[in-house]
Amino acid sequence: MNKGHVIEHIKFAxxxxxxxxxxxxxxAHQDATHEQSAAETQYDSLSIESGYLAHGQSERVNDIYKxxxxxxxxxxxxxxxxxxxxxxxxxxxxxxxxxWFYLGPSEGGLKxxxxxxxxLVITHASPIGQALFMKQLxxxxxxxxxxxxxxxxxxxxx
Numbered sequence: 001m002n003k004g005h006v007i008e009h010i011k012f013a014x015x016x017x018x019x020x021x022x023x024x025x026x027x028a029h030q031d032a033t034h035e036q037s038a039a040e041t042q043y044d045s046l047s048i049e050s051g052y053l054a055h056g057q058s059e060r061v062n063d064i065y066k067x068x069x070x071x072x073x074x075x076x077x078x079x080x081x082x083x084x085x086x087x088x089x090x091x092x093x094x095x096x097x098x099x100w101f102y103l104g105p106s107e108g109g110l111k112x113x114x115x116x117x118x119x120l121v122i123t124h125a126s127p128i129g130q131a132l133f134m135k136q137l138x139x140x141x142x143x144x145x146x147x148x149x150x151x152x153x154x155x156x157x158x
Contacts, residue, residue, distance in 0.1 A: 003088045003158040006102060006119055007075050009112040014071060017110075018064045025057035070105035082134045083157055085124065089132060091141060091152035098155070103129060 032050035077086025083103060091099045100119040104110075108123040122129045131143045132154075141152040 001088065001090065001100065001114065001117065001119075001156070001158065003079075005114050006088055006100075006112065009114050009119070010071065010102060010104070010110070010121065011075075013110055013112050014064065014068050014107065017107075018061065018068065021057065021061045021064050025054065025061050028054040028057045067106040071107070074103075074105050079158055081157065082136045083132050083154065084134065088119070088156075088158040089135075089154060090156035090158075091132075092155050093150060093152050099152070101128065101132065103132070 028050065032047065032054040074086040077084070080087070083089050085103050085105055087103045089101045089103065091101065093099065098117075100117055102119055102121045104121040104123060106123060107121050108126050108129070110121040112119050112121075122132070124130065124133055127145055128141075128143055131141050135141055135154050137154055137157060139154045141154060143150045143152070
């Protein structure tokens with residue numbers, strides 16, 4: 001797996017998410033300021049609800065800008081022998097199925113596909129991120145969620 005390609009895909013996914021959020025924020029703002037949104041009675045809350053939605057969408061745009069800035073720093077991390085923020089990690093489970101994870105600063109759950117392989121962005125705050133943090137090649141990673149325990153081995157750290 002080429003880490004540079006993965007980083008480019010993550011950048012593209014973040015930019016697409018930003019574009020979508022901007023479009024949603026613009027649409028919500030237009031709805032909130034449209035003349036038909038004006039309250040007709042004291043019980044008409046459409047304009048207030050539209051305003052809250054527009055504010056929430058604007059906050060989402062700001063959060064994505066912050067994530068992009070955080071990722072820019074993580075993309076520039078050098079490869080190390082231990083898994084940390086900015087690492088691309090390959091795990092193998094007990095059924096010999098390969099899993100790829102990018103340890104990112106935010107946006108946990110973002111998934112990109114590179115060379116027909118899914119790469120899941122995880123953060124240190126997630127259960128898998130906590131289990132994987134500072135592991136090195138050949139280490140066992142034990143993930144327990146509820147009553148389900150999964151075992152992995154670290155195959156590669158890029």
